[in-house]
Amino acid sequence: MGPWRRVSSTAIEAGGVRGSWNRFWFAEASPRSYALFRIALGVFLLAYFLPLLPRVPLLFSSEGVYLPVLIPDFAPPPAVAWAVYGAFLLLLALFTVGVRTAVVAPLVLGGFLYHYLLNLAASDTAYDRLTGIFLAVACLAPLDGAWAAAGGRRRPVTVFAARLLTLQLAFLYTGSGLWKLWNPQWHSGGILELTLLGPWGSDWGRAVATAGLPAPAWDFMAWGVIGFEILAGPLLFVPRARVVVLVLALGFHLAVWVFLQIPEFLVCATAFPLVFARRIGARPRE
Amino acid sequence: MTRSRRLFFSCVALLFLWANVAGILRGLPSRPGVPMPPGSGDALRIFGVFSGAETVNRELVVEVYAEPEAGRPAWVRLDAAEFVPFALPERNRRLWADRVVGPFSFGDRAEARAFFARRILERCRRTHPGLRATEVRVGELTWPRRPGPYGPPADGPVEARVVYGD
Numbered sequence: 401m402g403p404w405r406r407v408s409s410t411a412i413e414a415g416g417v418r419g420s421w422n423r424f425w426f427a428e429a430s431p432r433s434y435a436l437f438r439i440a441l442g443v444f445l446l447a448y449f450l451p452l453l454p455r456v457p458l459l460f461s462s463e464g465v466y467l468p469v470l471i472p473d474f475a476p477p478p479a480v481a482w483a484v485y486g487a488f489l490l491l492l493a494l495f496t497v498g499v500r501t502a503v504v505a506p507l508v509l510g511g512f513l514y515h516y517l518l519n520l521a522a523s524d525t526a527y528d529r530l531t532g533i534f535l536a537v538a539c540l541a542p543l544d545g546a547w548a549a550a551g552g553r554r555r556p557v558t559v560f561a562a563r564l565l566t567l568q569l570a571f572l573y574t575g576s577g578l579w580k581l582w583n584p585q586w587h588s589g590g591i592l593e594l595t596l597l598g599p600w601g602s603d604w605g606r607a608v609a610t611a612g613l614p615a616p617a618w619d620f621m622a623w624g625v626i627g628f629e630i631l632a633g634p635l636l637f638v639p640r641a642r643v644v645v646l647v648l649a650l651g652f653h654l655a656v657w658v659f660l661q662i663p664e665f666l667v668c669a670t671a672f673p674l675v676f677a678r679r680i681g682a683r684p685r686e
Numbered sequence: 687m688t689r690s691r692r693l694f695f696s697c698v699a700l701l702f703l704w705a706n707v708a709g710i711l712r713g714l715p716s717r718p719g720v721p722m723p724p725g726s727g728d729a730l731r732i733f734g735v736f737s738g739a740e741t742v743n744r745e746l747v748v749e750v751y752a753e754p755e756a757g758r759p760a761w762v763r764l765d766a767a768e769f770v771p772f773a774l775p776e777r778n779r780r781l782w783a784d785r786v787v788g789p790f791s792f793g794d795r796a797e798a799r800a801f802f803a804r805r806i807l808e809r810c811r812r813t814h815p816g817l818r819a820t821e822v823r824v825g826e827l828t829w830p831r832r833p834g835p836y837g838p839p840a841d842g843p844v845e846a847r848v849v850y851g852d
Contacts, residue, residue, distance in 0.1 A: 424689055425699055448757035455771050463812065465769045465805040467783055472790045523776045524785045526732040532765070533729065556687050560695050564702055571706040575733040579713035583737055597831040598743055599775040600736075610833035661773055686830060 421464065429677040431545025435498065436673035437565075438543040441534060442496025444670050445512070448531070449489065455463065459519050469521035484514065498548025505543060509535045525567045529666035530572070534667060537564045558605035562677030569671055573649070577629025582666040586626060589618020596659060605659035636675055646672050705730055742828050745774070745838070746781035746849065750810050751821035762817060769806050781824055782849070796850075799824075803852035823851030 408609040458464040461481035468474070476484070488511035495501060495508045512535055520528060541561030544551040580586040596599065596609035632649060650669055657663040701723050708720040709730035722730070725733045748769060749761045770777045783802040784795060792798040807822040828845040829838050 422692065425695065426692060458769075458809070463809070465809050467780065467785075467802050467805075468791060469785050470791050471799070506798060513795065516762070522780045522783065522785055523772065524733050524779055525776070529729055529732050533732075540695075550834070560699075564699065567702070568706070569711065572732060575706070575710035575713070576735065578710055579733045579737065582713050582715055583734075585737070585739045588739075591736070594739045594741060594831055595736055597833065597836075598740060599745065599778060601836070606833070606836065661775075680808065 420525070425560050425563055426558045427508065427678055429562055430651070431542065431557050432547070433562060433673045433677035434541050434543050434557070435546040435548065437541070437562075437670060438498060438538070439496055439547070440670035440673070441538060441667070442492055444667055445492050445508070445531070445535075446489070446496065448664070449485075449492065449515075451480050452485075456481050458563060460485060460515060464519075465521035467522040468518055470594045471517045475518060484511070486586040487511070495543075498544040501538075501543035504533070505539045505541075508522060509539055524627075525660065525664070527667060531664070531667050533568060534565065537561050540564070558677045562674035565671040565674050566636060566677075569621065569649075569668060569675070570636045572633075572668065573629045573636075574631075574633030577626050577632075580622075580626045581630065586622055589620070592622050592625075593618050600660045600662065602659055602661045605661075608659065625652075642675055646675065701726075709733060741831055743831055743836070743838075744778065745827045746778050747825050747827060748781070748806060749823050749825060750807065750814075750817060750819035751816035751823075753820075761823070762819075764810065764814070768813070769809055799850040800852055803850060807852055821851060824849050 428596050452459060457478040459466060460475065461478040462475040463478055464475065464481075466475055475481070488508075491504055491508050491511055494504045509532075512532060516528060516532065538561070542555045542557045545555075545557050587589050593613075596605040601609065628648065630647050635645045650672070653665045653668060656665050705726040708722040709726070711718055711720045713733055735748065741783075746766065748766045749763045749850055751760055752758065754760060766777055766781065770780050772780060781802075783799045786792045786795050786798045792801065793849045799844055803822050805823065807819060810817065810819045811847075825846055825848050827838050828847075829842060835843045
């Protein structure tokens with residue numbers, strides 16, 4: 401546990417609704433789960449932003465082609481754009497190795513929002529929004545309690561941020577499944593076939609779409625996606641089902657990458673360690 | 687953890703739960719209109735991915751009006767990836783310039799598109815000075831989705847129209 405404080409047990413051990421609420425949100429958590437999340441999210445963000453390196457002036461400077469969202473046009477000259485981008489990469493590296501994350505995580509969120517609102521938001525994608533949500537929650541999390549190059553001030557390691565992101569995963573999966581269930585177009589597998597033949601479809605996806613699968617097979621896949629997504633959310637809270645759900649979810653995101661060319665939804669996998677963040681059987685102490 | 691911190695984090699948790707449930711209920715066909723916490727409406731548009739079964743492909747292209755020169759068409763089509771270096775679906779989305787939200791951004795879609803077209807034209811003048819471009823337009827190619835390699839068919843019907851320009 402190192403320099404990290406234990407969580408106060410008074411509220412945790414209270415009875416009734418208040419006690420249950422406090423146990424759910426504020427029980428002691430494993431700092432290693434947070435460390436795994438920090439490293440995974442940092443690597444994901446580096447993999448997302450490093451490929452933009454050759455295009456910084458085009459994407460983020462006044463000499464480029466950009467479309468600000470929610471904010472006025474403040475694109476700086478190329479030299480400043482390079483400096484901001486470079487500083488952001490440095491912050492991402494510090495975040496990943498765990499240097500003063502209580503300070504660095506909000507700065508990383510600021511750097512992400514800067515680039516996102518200046519130009520990236522124009523893509524209007526769910527995965528970019530998820531990345532922003534994950535980073536916002538990371539600012540509330542004790543990320544440098546384990547495997548960190550330089551930890552900061554002692555903070556209690558509670559399960560709070562892990563609960564938020566586990567719930568976000570659950571809402572994402574179940575919510576997406578419900579949206580599909582309520583959408584008549586998803587009641588037939590044709591939507592999957594047509595999507596693979598569209599601009600999102602990779603060569604692998606187009607190969608599947610042209611393989612001549614019968615309509616019932618497409619229907620089965622569409623209902624399979626709906627069923628999996630709706631069930632995945634609640635099953636994340638069933639200890640015996642968690643590992644199976646997460647393995648299937650990882651396979652699902654990998655399939656989305658291979659067949660639809662969208663690796664960005666793998667951001668969800670960065671939060672998988674947090675599903676296991678609560679210390680089972682640990683006795684909180686003052 | 688102090689009581690005031692627990693109270694603060696409990697409020698954060700309640701707002702978080704409210705925003706997600708309201709965001710999911712937006713997908714109901716009857717759209718019950720559950721209000722969302724301020725500022726969370728756009729951030730939680732994450733549930734309705736791939737919600738439409740389009741039967742046609744739509745691809746946006748960039749063309750500039752170049753100084754007339756023998757053997758060159760007046761409108762020269764440029765590689766859109768040169769200006770919008772993203773994978774094709776994202777490139778298309780960005781070229782639509784449809785995401786106009788917030789009080790500090792653009793007043794409407796037309797304003798956003800005019801801004802974007804101006805950015806493309808200025809960039810083109812910098813990277814292709816030989817064209818001496820004076821105008822830019824973003825057009826849409828449409829063709830039926832069908833098996834085979836992706837792209838407008840050479841032998842099939844392709845509709846073209848101008849979406850916006852500057």
